[in-house]
Amino acid sequence: MSNHNLLSSTVKALQPRSLKYLSTSLQGLIRGKLWLQVLVGMFLGIVVGILMGPSLGWVSPADAAAISDWLALPGKLFLALIQMIVIPLVFASIIRGLAATEDLEQLKKTGFRVVLYFIFTTAIAIVIGITIANLIKPGQYIDQQALQLASLVEPIQSTEASGSPVLDELPQKIVTLLPSNPLSAMVESNMLEVVIFAMIMGVALVMMTPLQAKPLLDLMGSLQEVCMTVVRWAMLLAPIAVFGLILQLTAKLGIDALLGMAVYVLTVLLGLLLLLALYLLIILIVAKRHPLTFLNDIKEVLLLAFSTSSSAAVMPLSIKVAEEKLGVRPSISQFVIPLGATINMNGTALYQGVAAMFLAQVFGIDIGLGGMVLIVITAVGASIGSPATPGVGIVILAMVLDSVGIPAAGIALIMGVDRILDMCRTAINVSGDLVTAKLMDSWVGSSLSHHEEQLAEQQREQIRQRTGEDVLTNQVLKEET
Template sequence: MVLGIGLGLVLSPSGLALLSEPTAYTIAQWVAVPGQVFLPVIQMIVIPLVLTSIILGITSSGDASFLKKAGLRIVPYFVVTTTLAVAIGISVATVMRPGDYISANMVQSMVGDSPASVIAGPAVQPDVSIPERIVNIIPGNPTQSLVDQDMLAVVIYAIFFGVALLTLKHQQSSIILDLTRSVQAVSLTIVNWAMLLAPLAVFGLLCDITIRVGIDAILGMSVYVISVLLGLMVLLGLYFLIVLLVAKQSPGHFLRAIREPQLLAFSTSSSAAVMPLSMQTAHESLGVRKSIAQFIVPLGATINMDGTALYQVVAAVFLTQVFGIDLSLNELLLLTATTIGASIGTPSTPGVGIVILATILQGIGVPVHGIALILGVDRILDMCRTTVNVTGDLAACAVMDRWIGSELGSDEAAAPLPQVD
């Protein structure tokens, strides 16, 4: 990480500028190759890994009541923490008002010359009623969900499949469970191959983004960046408080235990890439039961995007300040609800948050092309919010293990937990 950032600052046209801009950008493309290979390999195996991990997490408890106990606790927990994250984001953005520090000239220079693809933004989605949204959650065509990489649909399908397996006799389910374990083992083998590239991927991705972004873009948006980082730090403090009061673990111990998943999340900007390591860390370092780790981590990587929700709401309020749009209380409540809904099911891959943000902006009257204003620093903030997302998943594991672990007893005989070399 240090070498990548250091080399990036040396080569960046806005840094020491030892090379010409075209040469520096060419080098940035080449050093990013290991990271560009690492991420697709991980993404390639995410869906089978999520499917098998959730199915085995449910069935390893051997009791259908596990899903009821876990579901009735974890879903409200995720909704509450996401709501708190959004509230923190709105509070920070309202108090610090980062949009007031952006000059009209800067807006014109960055937005006025933005690419047409950015200005256009994603296609406007037709209005869908709440009952229709509820019905659409159920994956009517699982195959299409796999093709579209609709992670929320994949998670729900895996839950249905896992619960159905629990209702079958051992003779009927054993073959499917053996096959599921084999698919998980194959997936983790590919993950282990990808992990061999992790150090080079970390170096290359950080060097690439530092060369491209440089110091100027960061300084020009410094108050906005500080606002997002401050909100994420407050959210981290909330996690530590929850771990201390609910999970009865020392924040220092918790932070030391999850250090490696946090660093990998920071460098890759993908909670999906960190998922196998998160499950292993939850069990081996935090002492979370296998069935809980296998169920909560894949589920959290799909619907527990607190850091992303906080970033999106800070960015939305920031852009309203830049364009002089005053939000009423009702509009703030609508923004809160929209952000919470948009964060659930957001793909756990780099750069997706900026696309989801465009949808949120359309609902509050902010020009979508305003996104061009924050694109320069988005990758850096993406790295930070992904780290917070992974921290939230591991905190949820510790909390759920405390809440329902004693009711499950020991599960040492359950399906082996994924191991990452």
């Protein structure tokens, strides 16, 4: 197939530049061993936090609180920067990913299968979390007096009728998924509404004429550039951020409280390892790829995801790895990865299951099989609609606990160890996105092979560099070829 025919067959209307071309700065963070700097910051934060904490008593509680607040400031700035850019980055990436799809029929098939797969695997992840928490029972290892749980316990309301209002409100909840005010959805960080709005916008742009759609796609491209610039700034704070946040929580809780949470931490990590093993089994059976080869191919993305605690921040590198190392077609990766970074939170969902059962055990609440089913339903919905930012798991957990009558104040018990767990579950979330991209590449057919799509993508990038255009149209391609 000639260059001209190949390009014309892959461009039906518009071709925006792939997000993977913004991954250069992220690869620099990998070469600079950001993950190692983060681990060192975490270790130093624990050590200094113990020295300042109530266990040793070297610093008065008032002084320790004041000092740790200042030392945690870079961490709070880091979280604020990442949270600030996630919604515009995901919004722009989904729109441009949809606009890059050359075939509407393929888009329909891919979108339907991806959403079903995300819901199914999220539910499986929560069930794994609930199961291992019931087997290990980490809540039984907590010294309630040492952690002063009595001050946290609140009156527990009955949840016997909790299923009825959910069914009664279901029609209205379905209607509210379509945002009546998209700006309000963005301000309130309602990610599910933002994703639906972005998908509607993307499909509408595909059906418009190139001249009408190009200005908005150019704007979305500039928005992506701005967001990734802010991510680069935030990454400069990452090691100091982890140091300050870990120090603050360790100084507040003390070493005894943290040691008491060791079984809970190990339970969550075991669940995440089981989920990763499930991913590797899927890759082996469906994609016929050796698990160790797959892990070696994606290790850079996992290390960066671990360092940033944000699957959205590593999207450019995820797309690059999916296309260049896993052999995923660009039309699949540019749609699945941005969507997965927003609604595929399997690691976070597993954590919800473990944490909910852990706190139920700590407070002596028997939620029963019905409560466990309600946890699965609530956590699936909450995980799908959550922003891909650090610490969002705690926000989701509050919703899950409320659904089964577990005191949300119990979240204070797990805050001290959430930093390390947040980084680990983000790495699992990103690995899940890459597995999904590889599976969809195998399941969804296309008129072009991976090699042909990659070759066309390279040729389009050369044209962009010559013309200075971000979004290419058929007219530009004809002039250049």
